[in-house]
Amino acid sequence: MDKQTAKIVARRKLEDRIFNALGIFCTLVALSTLALLLGDLLVTGLSRIDWQFLTSFPSRKAERSGILSSWVGSLVVMCVTGCTAVPLGIAAGVYMEEYGRKGRINTIIEVNIANLAGVPSIIYGLMALGIFVYYLGLGQSVLAGGLTLAVLILPIVIVSTREALRTVPVQIREAAYALGASKWQVISHHLLRYSLGGISTGVIIAISRAIGETAPLITIGALTFIAFLPTSPLAEPFPEHLTDWLHSPFAVLPIQMFNWTSRPTEDFHRNAAAAGIILIAVTLSLNAVAIFVRHRVRRHIKW
Amino acid sequence: MPPCKAEVKKLSFFYGTMQALHQIDLPLADKHVTALVGPSGCGKSTLLRCFNRIHDLYPNTRYDGEIILYPSGANIVDKSIDPIEMRMRIGMVFQKPNPFPKSIFENVAYGLRLKGITNKTELKDRVEVALTSTAIWEEIKDRLNKSAYELSGGQQQRLCIARAVAAEPEMLLMDEPCSALDPIASAKIEDLIRELRKKYAVLIVTHNMQQASRASDYTAFMYLGRLVEFGTTTDIFTNPKSKETEDYVTGRFG
Structure with missing residues (x-):
């Protein structure tokens, strides 16, 4: 190897090492920030988690407070969100991918759905306040909250459904069509089944995003302090209260947390x-x- | 020539404005194998895929002319003919083995289920018949509930053939069925094709001249979207009329 080549090789190796070190450094910054945050949270809060905390309503006294109403609230709101966003999103994704004619309109819709996924969530809150709370008269209810988050995660569900459907190879579609399957049979017997993994991943990620959402729910007027649970749908006399919970006011976990953080005293911060x-x-x-x-x-x- | 199972008459085919087939005329003898040969891009697969209207799945495709299926006399490429019905009557085997990610049994039973057969005993019997006729039953009878993906490539392709014949179609289309397989697996498929012609009219696209000469009774040579020459396989390979056919089958071009 002549001198010139040796010099170039040495230089390349140095470049490689520098970039490697830089990469490790950046990764460490991100990871240690996360670890620090989690650690701080755990140190402050872990000792506060017990049965009493999970089964008590919020209270003016920090040590008697709990998250019962807010975790139940999160749960029922997620029920509404999941039950609406999942079927709607999957159906829309299937339509756009399999039925909709590929053309300019489809492209415009596609771009806009991708854009929707990036709209700040508070904007969804404002829209929901206007449409669900006032125009449709749903009030500040579980139903309004669930629908708000459903609209928020709909683009994620649609996009992940389409992407999952696209991973099914064309040979598999042709095999099914060649045996005489109709479009719907190809979709229901094959495409949806084989893309179930991708679709459910998208759905779960969307739901986990919705659970953490605070802004749109505050906008539509979710409560920050609530000391009762929605009426059980099974309450006596039986079918009469079946849908009452949908119209009940609610709080969710992140709002409860936000409320506690804004209190001045240390013990409420532990609750948060x-x-x-x-x-x-x-x-x-x-x-x-x-x-x-x-x-x-x-x-x-x-x- | 023996009785026809199907007859292509002045068939042209278009992808958008691009004309891929020009006025093809081609008879297909029943219970015989017809091979379509020619260089890549000459339109053999396009012609084959007209027979089960699989082109209909894609936008901007257009047929002109006729493919008459006997004895019914229906024109396969006519708009009034339901492609779903045609696909049930004409089976197809693809270039790469493409089993569904389901069990071996379900793969073969799928065509039967589409035809509305739900009786478990009947399904079981017909799956066995299909797998026996594709000479794979003995190898896999103990693992019918295992995923089809556990089979080797050659076995998968025989499974796909079984899937195509299980619903007892009138005719079988094969689009380079051995191109993804090793020579031993290819030889088995070739044996199978010779068996299948006892029951079906088989139309096969192949790049392999030896395979065409061994496995087919009739051969059609295509070039640039046109049918150059058609005749018995012996004639095409030993006594071709056109210079292009001769150059191609002897390996001088293509």
Whole structure:
């Protein structure tokens, strides 16, 4: 190797090392920030989490407060969100990918759906305040809150449905059509089944985003302090209260947390940290479920 | 020439404004194998895919002319003919094995289910018949509930053939069925094609001249979207009339 080449090689190696070090540094910055935040939260809040905390309503006394009304609120709101956004989003995704004619209008809709996913969530809150709360007269209810978050995550569900459908190879579609399947049979017997992993990953990620949303729900007037639960749909006399919970006022976990953070005293901050830990735990476990589902489906299907 | 199963008459085909087939005339003998040969891009696959109207899945495609299916005399490419019905009557095997990510049994049973057969015993019997006729039953009878993806490439392709014949179509289309397989698996498929012609009219696209000469009774040579020459396989390979055919089958171009 002559001198010139040796010099170039040495230079390249140095460049490689510099970039490698830079990459490690950046990764560490991101990771340590996260670790610090989590650590701080855990140190402050972990000791506060106990049965009493999970089963008590909020109170003026920090040590008697709990997150019962807000976790139940989060749960019922997610029920409404999931039940509306999932079927609507999947159906819209299937339509756009399989039925809609590929043309200019489809492209415009496609670009706009991608844009919608990037609209700040408070804008959705304002829209929901106008449409759901006032125009449709749903009030500041579980139903209005759930629908607001449903609209918010709809683009995510649609986009992930389309992407999942697109991963099914054209050979599989042709195989099914060649046997005499109709379009709907191809979709229901094959495409939806094989893309279930991708679709459910998208749905779970969307739901875990919705759980953490605060701004749009504050905008539509979710409560920050609530000391009762929605009426159980099974309450006596039986079918009469079946839908009462939909019209009940509600609080959700992040709002409860926000409320506690804004109190001046230290012990309420501990409550906020504890609620934060629970929120993060729920979100992380949803993401873990998404990863698990994806791997499970991938094990059976490889194209 | 023996009785026809189908007859292509003045068939032209367009992808948008691009004309891919020009006025093709081609008879297909029943219970015989007809091979379509020619250089890449000459339109053999396009012609084959007209037979089950699979082009209909894609926008801006247009047929002109006729493919008459006997004995009914229906024109396959006519707009009034339902492509779904045609696809049930004409089976197709693709270039790459493309089993569904389902069990071996469900793969073969799928065409039957589409035809509305739900009786479990009947399904089981007909799946067995199909797998036996494609000479794969003995190899896989103990793992019918396993995923089709656990089979080797050659086995997958025989499974796909079984899937196509399970619903007892009138005719079988094969689009380079051996191009993704090793020579041993290819030989098995070729044996199978010779068996299948006892029951079906088979139309096969192939790039492999030896395969065409071994497995087919009739051969059509296509070039640039036109049918250059059609005749018995022996004639095409030993006594071609056109210079282009001779150059191609002897390996001088293509």
